[in-house]
Amino acid sequence: MNGTMHRRQALKLGIATAATVALSGGGTGHATASASAPEALATRAIPASGERLPVIGLGTNNYSPTNDAERAARRAVLARLTASGASVIDTAPAYRESERTLGELLAELGNRDRAFIATKVTAAGGTAEEGQAMLEESRRRLRTELLDLVQVHNLVGVEVLLPLLREQVARRRIRYVGITTSRAGQYPDMLRWMRAAPLDFVQVDYSLGNRAAAAELLPLAQEKKIAVLVNLPFGGRRDGNLFSRVKGQPLPPWAAELDIASWGQFFLKYVVSHPAVTCAIPGMTQLANLEDNLGAARGRLPDAAQRQRMEDFWDALAGPPGSV
Numbered sequence: 381m382n383g384t385m386h387r388r389q390a391l392k393l394g395i396a397t398a399a400t401v402a403l404s405g406g407g408t409g410h411a412t413a414s415a416s417a418p419e420a421l422a423t424r425a426i427p428a429s430g431e432r433l434p435v436i437g438l439g440t441n442n443y444s445p446t447n448d449a450e451r452a453a454r455r456a457v458l459a460r461l462t463a464s465g466a467s468v469i470d471t472a473p474a475y476r477e478s479e480r481t482l483g484e485l486l487a488e489l490g491n492r493d494r495a496f497i498a499t500k501v502t503a504a505g506g507t508a509e510e511g512q513a514m515l516e517e518s519r520r521r522l523r524t525e526l527l528d529l530v531q532v533h534n535l536v537g538v539e540v541l542l543p544l545l546r547e548q549v550a551r552r553r554i555r556y557v558g559i560t561t562s563r564a565g566q567y568p569d570m571l572r573w574m575r576a577a578p579l580d581f582v583q584v585d586y587s588l589g590n591r592a593a594a595a596e597l598l599p600l601a602q603e604k605k606i607a608v609l610v611n612l613p614f615g616g617r618r619d620g621n622l623f624s625r626v627k628g629q630p631l632p633p634w635a636a637e638l639d640i641a642s643w644g645q646f647f648l649k650y651v652v653s654h655p656a657v658t659c660a661i662p663g664m665t666q667l668a669n670l671e672d673n674l675g676a677a678r679g680r681l682p683d684a685a686q687r688q689r690m691e692d693f694w695d696a697l698a699g700p701p702g703s704v
């Protein structure tokens with residue numbers, strides 16, 4: 381490891397200590413973020429290393445701005461994200477201009493060292509060479525030599541890519557390796573890989589309206605000590621997502637007992653209180669949404685009984701799981 385990386389990682393760890401608060405996590409379903417300062421964010425440990433990550437990160441599949449105002453809004457989100465102590469930013473070559481936009485904006489803001497960049501790779505043709513080329517292009521676009529996490533996107537080419545990614549971890553060009561999906565149809569394959577291969581992370585879809593991952597995948601991640609990023613925590617950007625189901629509805633009065641002040645916090649506290657979950661990565665292009673969602677990493681989190689209450693409430697409101 382060269383000196384630059386040492387300084388960068390030390391800085392990263394220092395920031396995590398100063399601006400975040402550790403969650404117990406790991407098997408009880410109960411975790412409390414007892415913030416000593418209002419801005420402290422709850423964190424969870426990556427099992428493979430013990431490094432702690434704030435439980436709220438950022439998804440960037442809508443980071444291809446088409447005008448100055450859109451670019452400025454995303455810049456404001458990235459500035460506030462790291463200033464608040466949050467760090468995880470999920471992107472992918474498949475997300476059009478996302479990697480390039482992140483590379484430019486993080487360079488402008490000077491906050492790359494505070495970010496935990498998770499990108500993705502595929503090998504549709506089944507060769508490691510295409511994966512290798514894609515990784516170099518990601519580094520160029522993201523303007524970084526060291527990728528914090530590289531995930532095989534939707535398991536495409538996983539067999540040839542995992543050895544390549546491990547080799548790059550050994551050469552300190554990647555810090556962690558993972559695989560992703562957002563479709564229950566891929567869970568059987570994902571479960572097989574989780575049993576067969578050494579993985580640091582999985583990324584999976586999970587929300588109050590879509591709990592299929594809780595049946596086998598999340599428990600296996602806990603058992604195998606694999607960190608979990610959660611995509612689509614609001615059911616995506618489409619019409620019919622979780623927000624559309626609660627439009628005009630007040631929060632239940634008991635939400636205040638969990639320090640929940642908005643539907644965004646309601647949905648995210650449900651996700652991040654699952655004991656297997658390391659970090660949720662909601663898509664956010666608006667600063668107000670980031671500010672709102674950071675609230676899910678502060679204050680009390682639901683325990684197992686309170687999570688059941690949230691599920692019962694949701695099912696009565698919106699129909700059974702799988703309907704969103």
Ligand SMILES: NC(=O)c1ccc[n+]([C@@H]2O[C@H](COP(=O)([O-])OP(=O)(O)OC[C@H]3O[C@@H](n4cnc5c(N)ncnc54)[C@H](OP(=O)(O)O)[C@@H]3O)[C@@H](O)[C@H]2O)c1
Nearest residue numbers: 439440441560611612613614615616644662663664665666
């Ligand atoms: N297979 C895979 O690997 C895979 C698949 C899907 C997604 N992903 C990752 O997961 C991330 C999240 O998924 P997603 O962005 O599609 O869906 P999502 O996180 O479920 O929903 C994002 C939508 O919610 C809105 N939003 C965010 N916070 C809000 C709040 N507090 N109140 C009201 N609305 C709010 C966002 O609006 P604004 O943008 O206007 O702020 C955006 O329209 C993606 O960006 C991507 O990084 C990975």
